[in-house]
Amino acid sequence: MDRYAWLPSHQQHAAYSLAHADNLIERAGRIALDHTRRGTVTLNDIVVGDFATMTVTGVVPLPQAMVRLASDALNQLRSTLEHVLYAEIEHRVDAPLTSGQARGVEMPCTSSVDKLQEWATRRPRRDVDVLQPGRDLYRRIADLQPFHRRNSQDAHPLKVLVEHTNHSKHRTPSLAATLIGAVTPDRPSDDIQVTMPSDRPVQVGDVLARLPVGRVVEVNLWPKVSIQRPHTQTWHILIHELRDLESWVRQTALPTLIAGSTDVSPLPPHLDITVGYADFRTALDAASPAPAADRLEKLVGAEMAREGLPGILLLHPHGVPHGQALTAWAATLSDDEVLQRFESLHGLEWHDFDATVRAMIDEALNGHRGPTGPLHPAPRPHAQP
Numbered sequence: 272m273d274r275y276a277w278l279p280s281h282q283q284h285a286a287y288s289l290a291h292a293d294n295l296i297e298r299a300g301r302i303a304l305d306h307t308r309r310g311t312v313t314l315n316d317i318v319v320g321d322f323a324t325m326t327v328t329g330v331v332p333l334p335q336a337m338v339r340l341a342s343d344a345l346n347q348l349r350s351t352l353e354h355v356l357y358a359e360i361e362h363r364v365d366a367p368l369t370s371g372q373a374r375g376v377e378m379p380c381t382s383s384v385d386k387l388q389e390w391a392t393r394r395p396r397r398d399v400d401v402l403q404p405g406r407d408l409y410r411r412i413a414d415l416q417p418f419h420r421r422n423s424q425d426a427h428p429l430k431v432l433v434e435h436t437n438h439s440k441h442r443t444p445s446l447a448a449t450l451i452g453a454v455t456p457d458r459p460s461d462d463i464q465v466t467m468p469s470d471r472p473v474q475v476g477d478v479l480a481r482l483p484v485g486r487v488v489e490v491n492l493w494p495k496v497s498i499q500r501p502h503t504q505t506w507h508i509l510i511h512e513l514r515d516l517e518s519w520v521r522q523t524a525l526p527t528l529i530a531g532s533t534d535v536s537p538l539p540p541h542l543d544i545t546v547g548y549a550d551f552r553t554a555l556d557a558a559s560p561a562p563a564a565d566r567l568e569k570l571v572g573a574e575m576a577r578e579g580l581p582g583i584l585l586l587h588p589h590g591v592p593h594g595q596a597l598t599a600w601a602a603t604l605s606d607d608e609v610l611q612r613f614e615s616l617h618g619l620e621w622h623d624f625d626a627t628v629r630a631m632i633d634e635a636l637n638g639h640r641g642p643t644g645p646l647h648p649a650p651r652p653h654a655q656p
Contacts, residue, residue: 289520363401380416453468587632
C-alpha cells in the first residue's frame with residue numbers, strides 16, 4: 272500500500288520544500304552545537320569576604336550565520352504552507368485565478384471565527400468560491416487557526432510561525448542569545464549556592480555560583496542557545512523552536528490542507544535535494560524519516576557516549592591498563608555503533624554487565640567484535656545546543 276497516496280501530484284512540491292527547510296535547520300543546529308563546544312562564556316572567581324563567586328566576565332558572540340539560517344528555515348516553512356494553499360486553490364477552481372485573486376491568496380492567522388469569515392469574504396477572496404465559509408477548503412483552513420486555543424493563542428504553532436516570519440522579513444533578523452539552562456556542581460553541598468536559571472540572556476557580571484573561599488569544586492555549565500518570539504518576548508531553545516514548528520507544518524498543517532486529516536503518513540523530512548530524481552517515488556524512497564533535530568540529538572548523544580564509554584570500561588580491572596587504547600577504539604566507532612554499545616550497558620545484571628564489558632575491551636584491544644549484550648531502553652546522554 273502506498274503510504275503517500277494522500278499526496279496528489281499537484282502537491283508533490285511540498286516534499287522538496289520540507290527537505291530544504293530540514294537542511295536549513297540542520298545547518299543552524301550544527302553551528303549552535305559548534306558554538307557551545309567552543310564555550311559560550313568566560314568566567315572568573317571573584318572573592319567577596321569569605322566567599323568566592325563564579326562570575327561571568329564575557330559572553331561569546333553568537334555566529335550570525337546561525338541566526339539567519341534559522342530565519343531562513345522559518346520562512347521556508349511558512350512559504351511551504353502558502354504554496355500548498357495556493358496549489359490547492361488552483362486545483363479546485365473552475366477558472367484560473369485573476370491577478371488580483373492570486374495576490375489575495377495567503378494562509379490566514381486569525382484570533383476568532385468572525386475574523387476568519389471576514390478574511391474569506393473580503394475582496395478579492397470573496398469571489399473565490401472554494402475559500403468561502405461552508406466549503407471544504409475553508410473548513411481545513413479553519414482547523415489550523417489559533418482561535419482553537421482559547422487561552423493560549425500566542426503559543427499556537429501557526430501564530431508563532433507567522434510572528435517569527437513577519438518580524439524577520441519586515442523588521443529585523445531573528446533575535447538569538449545564550450541563556451544559562453543550569454549550573455550543577457559535581458558534588459552538591461549545602462555551602463555551595465548556584466543561581467537558578469534565568470529567563471533572560473546571560474550578561475557580564477552575572478553570578479552563577481557562590482562558595483566558601485578555599486573550596487575547590489568543579490561546576491558544570493549548561494548553556495541554551497535560544498531564539499526570542501517577537502510577540503511575547505519570551506526565549507525558547509533555538510533547535511526546539513525549529514523542531515516544533517517543522518513538525519507542526521509537516522505532520523499537521525500540510526496533511527490537513529491537502530488531505531483534510533492528520534491520519535496519514537507524514538512526509539519524510541530528510542532528502543538530499545542537491546541531486547535530481549527520475550520521479551517522485553524515487554525521491555521518497557531516498558528520503559529519511561529522521562528530522563534534523565533528531566539527527567542533531569543523536570550526534571550529541573554519540574559524542575557524549577564516545578567520551579564516556581572508555582571511562583566505563585576503565586572501571587573494569589581488565590580495562591585499567593589500556594586507557595589510551597580504549598579511547599582510540601571509541602573514536603573509531605560510528606555514531607550508531609557507539610550509541611549501541613553505550614546503551615547496551617544500562618540495566619544489566621552484574622554478571623551480564625561484566626561479560627559485556629569484557630567483550631568490549633577485547634574488541635577494543637584485539638579487533639574481535641564479540642557480543643555486547645542485549646539492548647535495553649535507556650536515556651541517551653544529552654546536551655542541549
